[in-house]
Amino acid sequence: MSFLTELPIDLAELVAEVTAPEHGGIATFLGTVRNHHGGRGVLRLEYSAYIPMAEAECARIAAEAAARWSVAVALRHRIGRLEVGDAAVAIAVASAHRDEAFVGCRYAIEEVKRRVPIWKQEFYSDGTVAWVDPTRGEESGIAEGAGHGGWARG
Amino acid sequence: MSFLTELPIDLAELVAEVTAPEHGGIATFLGTVRNHHGGRGVLRLEYSAYIPMAEAECARIAAEAAARWSVAVALRHRIGRLEVGDAAVAIAVASAHRDEAFVGCRYAIEEVKRRVPIWKQEFYSDGTVAWVDPTRGEESGIAEGAGHGGWARG
Amino acid sequence: MSSPTTPSVSVRVLLFASYAERLGREVLELTLPTPATVGQVLREVRALPGGERLPARPLCALNLSHVGPDTPVSGGDEIAILPPLAGG
């Protein structure tokens, strides 16, 4: 099972992967492409990855959560071109009780954002393109995008 | 839209209800019927409700979460006969950012358990039946079940 | 204001789940002297056959909202006595 996929993500499939008769709670998180970022309209985006490391890092995150909270974890991140509303990442965490499911799910998405080598190019309604840098905050993100007009496509 | 239903719950339907282009994160919780409780095997269960109050209480919970965290909330609780693995409750909470989605989802499930007038009868593999009383803990739950043999069916 | 010609109120009481089993009924009509409270309704119900098997302070609802025992009741009110909730 790959953690990265170029195909649309089906949350029900992830839920099915972690469903088991001994589990009472399944927490999920679905990250979708928003139509705005830093005050600008987003038309679509492109995710790219350092694929073998991203796969390894996702596997480590899933294993860590599974071991720490005795949960079952399913995790998928989409790469390639995505449109507004598409699911970029989905996580499903099942456990006997809901506490562990929620905490494990939250852990997984935070670690995905913190550790998995994936990058995102946003294509804006004003015709510009920018690499998203979450470490700089949304305002700086705008500045970087604006300051690198050379990256604009189309 | 009713919050209570006798039909199987489809998580994808709830996710679709809260999906919007301005939302970036959707947290969901799915509570399913476990095959065990308090050390005993569970075969199936029956949920009953004070329906008009349960509907009103679910509406209040959804409205509270929506107002407090600027989230969109979908909530469904199944009543009637459920088998092991069936979804008893599902909640989907969408927001521009994931923090609010997680917190709103957690709030909603906790409040459903705390406030919504729904009751659950568990049918065990040893042939006994018990009304579940979460206020007494799992061990006491066993004692109550064992002490009311008169409730056993079949 | 309560009129001198209506010294009592009639209310509808609902019982559910294990409480309905303990009293052998799901609904009853009660008439109480005014002014009446939810706590007085409870005392009346606990005086019925099987009512002694209800806890002294169960969860109660008045017209679809959770309330405490001191809440006043009016004619036509619907009072529900709720066993421990087990939804979710």
Next chain:
Amino acid sequence: MSSPTTPSVSVRVLLFASYAERLGREVLELTLPTPATVGQVLREVRALPGGERLPARPLCALNLSHVGPDTPVSGGDEIAILPPLAGG
């Protein structure tokens, strides 16, 4: 133990996303005197045309794991220089 006949190591360096654009390439082979570290690899890359546009301390990975600049590198290692992560 490093043998006296191998005073240098060859490593593969990967660049991604905005960093690949800044240097105009996604992969390069570097040979460094031993003992070498990830930080030395970084200094070599920052000396290349466009390399001055990399930050002084970017995220780095060695053989698919995050590492700090003091981590030693061996022949055949794969070092990746990672722009700010934006997954999720």
